[in-house]
Amino acid sequence: MAQRIRAASVRQLLIDQGHEFSEFEGGEWDPGFRVAQAGRRAVHVFYDGPGEAEQLEAITSELRAAGYHVVASQQDRGGRRRLEVTRP
Numbered sequence: 001m002a003q004r005i006r007a008a009s010v011r012q013l014l015i016d017q018g019h020e021f022s023e024f025e026g027g028e029w030d031p032g033f034r035v036a037q038a039g040r041r042a043v044h045v046f047y048d049g050p051g052e053a054e055q056l057e058a059i060t061s062e063l064r065a066a067g068y069h070v071v072a073s074q075q076d077r078g079g080r081r082r083l084e085v086t087r088p
Contacts (some may be wrong), residue, residue, distance in 0.1 A: 002069070003087040007035040007043045010063070010085055014045075017062050019055075022048045033059060038084070045083040056083055 014033055015021060022032035031049025038044045045063075047055040060070045063085055071084045 002041040004040050005043055005068075005085065005087045007037040010043045010045065010068070011035045013066055014059060014062070019059065022046075041086055043085045045085055046080055052081060056081060059083060 011021065014035075020030075020032035022029045022034045024030075029048040032047070033055070034046045034048065036044045036046070045056075045059060047059070049055075056072065060072065060083060063070045063083070067087070069086045069088050072081065073084050074081050
């Protein structure tokens with residue numbers, strides 16, 4: 001069973017790795033990553049901006065190197081790409 005995980009921990013790790021956090025300003029998201037808690041044992045990571053696929057791949061590598069389990073997925077009905085992050 002997966003361990004509990006906090007979005008704030010994943011966010012801080014990615015910021016420490018040099019990734020820019022995306023903020024909602026002027027009616028749209030700035031380029032960068034966002035995290036969302038997806039229950040007690042999972043976090044979703046999104047990337048806003050150009051190069052979404054490449055950025056998600058880089059984030060996947062960094063999270064896996066830090067000991068997280070990462071699965072690429074997509075929201076229902078052709079929605080946003082995201083990473084599902086858990087702690088084994």
